[in-house]
Amino acid sequence: MSEGASLDGPALERYRAYLRLLARLHLSPKLQGKLDPSDLVQQTLLLAYQHRDQFRGQSEAELGAWLRTILANTLAEADRRFRGRTRAVALERSLEAELEASSSRLEAWLIDEQSAPDEQAVRHERLLRLADALDQLPEDQRKAVELHHLLGKTMPEVAREMERSREAVAGLLFRALQKLRRLLASLDT
Numbered sequence: 001m002s003e004g005a006s007l008d009g010p011a012l013e014r015y016r017a018y019l020r021l022l023a024r025l026h027l028s029p030k031l032q033g034k035l036d037p038s039d040l041v042q043q044t045l046l047l048a049y050q051h052r053d054q055f056r057g058q059s060e061a062e063l064g065a066w067l068r069t070i071l072a073n074t075l076a077e078a079d080r081r082f083r084g085r086t087r088a089v090a091l092e093r094s095l096e097a098e099l100e101a102s103s104s105r106l107e108a109w110l111i112d113e114q115s116a117p118d119e120q121a122v123r124h125e126r127l128l129r130l131a132d133a134l135d136q137l138p139e140d141q142r143k144a145v146e147l148h149h150l151l152g153k154t155m156p157e158v159a160r161e162m163e164r165s166r167e168a169v170a171g172l173l174f175r176a177l178q179k180l181r182r183l184l185a186s187l188d189t
Contacts, residue, residue: 007052007063009049012048012067013045015045015064015128017128017131018127018128019044019068020038020135021131021135021150023037023040023041023075024037024146025150025151027075027078028075031079034082040071040075040078041071044067047070060124064127129187130180130184132187133180133183133184134180140162140172143162144162144176145176147162148169
């Protein structure tokens with residue numbers, strides 16, 4: 001990707017599942033019943049498209065970071081709108097940091113112990129495929145994976161939040177990881 005590369009609809013569309021995953025993970029619990037993460041992602045992609053001439057990056061990773069920043073601002077704006085607050089730069093920075101941390105946890109899930117540093121583009125592509133695969137899981141399996149693996153919650157915390165037994169959560173995670181392996185393998189072919 002070169003500076004000012006064509007950030008057309010299809011180029012941005014590749015990030016939809018990834019951004020939706022991040023939006024689900026970081027949407028304030030008080031707003032989860034009022035806002036759909038898909039709507040926030042749509043707004044993010046629309047803003048990115050409208051301001052594509054402002055993107056100065058040269059890599060897919062830089063594009064991902066730029067989109068995460070737009071998503072953080074979109075989440076902060078939604079929070080302000082529903083809570084009637086004025087702009088809080090600290091909230092926006094906090095959301096940016098949380099989104100970056102989630103993205104790093106996603107990448108850590110994919111990093112091969114023997115991968116060379118120059119394989120960043122390959123890892124980035126795998127990150128987008130993982131987000132697509134997570135989107136295809138049944139909702140309860142997806143939520144268990146997101147809570148445990150991406151938000152780092154313990155099994156008892158996940159069980160409490162999902163109102164299920166630890167054994168049920170363990171089963172959800174087991175089935176989810178099996179399905180993710182199959183989905184990722186099919187996406188690799």
